[in-house]
Amino acid sequence: MNLQMVDLRGQYLAMKDEMDAALQEVLASTQFINGPEVGKFECELAGYLGGSYVLGVANGTDALQVAFMALGIGPGDEVITPAFTFIATAEAAALLGAVPVFCDIDPKTFNLDPNRLEALITPKTKAIVPVHLFGQPADMDPILEIARRHGLYVVEDNAQAVGATYKGRHTGFIGHVGTLSFFPSKNLGCYGDGGAILTNDEALYHRMRLIANHGSQRKYHNEVVGVNSRLDALQAAVLRVKLRRLDAYTEARRAAADRYDALFDGIPGLAVPYRDPNGRHVFHQYTLRVAPEVPGGRDGLAAHLKARGIPHAIYYPVPLHRLPVFAGGAAPARYDDLPETDRAAAEVLSLPMHTELTAEQQAYIADAVHAYVRNPKEKSPG
Ligand SMILES: Cc1ncc(COP(=O)(O)O)c(C=O)c1O
Known part of the structure; x- marks a missing residue:
């Protein structure tokens, strides 16, 4: 595929x-x-x-x-x-x-x-x-x-x-x-x-x-x-x-997000993107949160998807306060502990999201996610 x-x-x-x-x-x-x-x-x-x-x-x-x-x-x-x-x-x-x-x-x-x-x-x-x-x-x-x-x-x-x-x-x-x-x-x-x-x-x-x-x-x-x-x-x-096509593009992204939400419904340890009732989310990314309780966690799931040729990305693996430019003092920055930022960086995983994404492609991606999250030990990477 x-x-x-x-x-x-x-x-x-x-x-x-x-x-x-x-x-x-x-x-x-x-x-x-x-x-x-x-x-x-x-x-x-x-x-x-x-x-x-x-x-x-x-x-x-x-x-x-x-x-x-x-x-x-x-x-x-x-x-x-x-x-x-x-x-x-x-x-x-x-x-x-x-x-x-x-x-x-x-x-x-x-x-x-x-x-x-x-x-x-x-x-x-x-x-x-x-x-x-x-x-x-x-x-x-x-x-x-x-x-x-x-x-x-x-x-x-x-x-x-x-x-x-x-x-x-x-x-x-x-x-x-x-x-x-x-x-x-x-x-x-x-x-x-x-x-x-x-x-x-x-x-x-x-x-x-x-x-x-x-x-x-x-x-x-x-x-x-x-x-x-x-x-x-x-x-x-x-x-x-x-x-001229932006409305249609946005609707395609939102429809794809709805399909993902349904495919991932009820999987323990996996959180789909929050839908704020005050806002219209336009799904530049469709980003899951993988709880650390899922054996292997986010990185295990990422390796599993990689082994199956399923593209994914981590936005962002290193938050700005931990980048050498700010953490190493090349440029000044001010910050205290940022626990939620660090937790997000360790748990997020973004899946394919674009205007041409089909239900069939998403079902294929979701099958791979299901297989890992339900049975991570049997799905060693590679
Ligand atoms: C949140 C955010 N801010 C700023 C930028 C910078 O945009 P550009 O790459 O067009 O300079 C990007 C994207 O690349 C972004 O995602």
Whole structure:
């Protein structure tokens, strides 16, 4: 059986004619940087997400960096983020000389735990950066309330959750600013690197636009120190074709998640992803938790799947506070014990999740999981 974590080829073939025509049009126009394609995509995405401003940038890491720069985050400032995320969330802050302060997670959602947030705030804190991990919206209301009380910015790292909603609102437009990644495997992915910044704040939007374009609005009239970070027109064309399908893609992911949930129902020691009643999960990943009581645990199950040619991934095996860059002091970071973060890193296992995944493929994957969890001793790896 042809199983993959993501099936970009299958997805491309299903829209080949439309995609090829869109790319051909940009090639013929030779307007590769800025130009109408990028502007159209930014408008269409803002409309889709129900927000005011979208700024295309070169990738999701730059999106965070440009947002932090525009908010004036710099040396010595503290930025509170979860440690159970991709490095980029904290890296963008560290690059600017800011200090990531790691907050533990809610074990149900894998997202920043608002109950642990306030104790981490100091006079140096500038921003809170919740991550909507795996496509699951973070619990935004208490985060916004704490931020409001302390005069802090909220930057949503929405790289994994385009299309998700929290209490009816699209994530990424709930805080002061939100960021997106269009890395090819993301729910809305392009054919290279790409990213975007989202905000309803007009002044902030203009400042971010300035920073992302060498600090200049007019050519040879640079006003501030900026960066070169633009979404290019070919990627914008890809994204416009895919944006028309994003609802269908999200529904396909959610339907696949429902099928997995049913297949794994009642297996002792195995927890399927939590469905927060306040949010619409868009399943960038379908991530199981394997309890340590399951003999062999998560790593035993991973080895069993590997031996059977079933793709899987551990997002994230090493939480940020244990990475050499922060734990070894190459970049400063502040954190206390993060027991839920460590527990999640030891127990999570993500299965294939994409828009082309079939019920038959999922039944095959689930059979292998069942065989291991019910009878781990007989299923030695290899
Ligand atoms: C949570 C999170 N933040 C930031 C990024 C960075 O995005 P990019 O790879 O486009 O720079 C990613 C993805 O790669 C991500 O998953």
